[in-house]
Amino acid sequence: MEYKLFVFAIIFLSITVILCMIRAVKGPTPADRLISINVIGTKTIVIISIVSFILRETYFIDVVLVYALISFIASIAISNIIERSGGKSH
Known part of the structure; x- marks a missing residue:
């Protein structure tokens, strides 16, 4: 039962990542693009963490830490x- 909630969370976060990608492409300012890319990175970290919990694999946490450092x-x-x-945008 609890895994259904996690799967729903992953699907919901994936949909919001797509919306953030649209904002990253449209802009209108470079700051908007940067913020949307940061939000995509944060959501990706959460998605990987949820997958790690569902699969009960701890090495995904190492991947999350490296991804967070690179994103920062x-x-x-x-x-x-x-x-x-x-x-100014180029």
């Missing part, structure tokens, strides 16, 4: 690029 570093790099360009 990428966010900082992209923020610096946006700051240097003055927040």
Whole structure:
């Protein structure tokens, strides 16, 4: 019974990731794109964590930690690029 709730959560999060991808493509500003990419990364981390719990595999948690670190570093790099360009889209 509880796994049905987790599967529903994964499906719901996947749908919201698609909506965030639409926002990342449309923009209109680079800051909007950066925020939507960060939200996609966070939702992906949650989805992987739920899958880890369902499958009872702990190595997925290592994947989540590495993914979170890479996402954080990428966010900082992209923020610096946006700051240097003055927040204007190219």
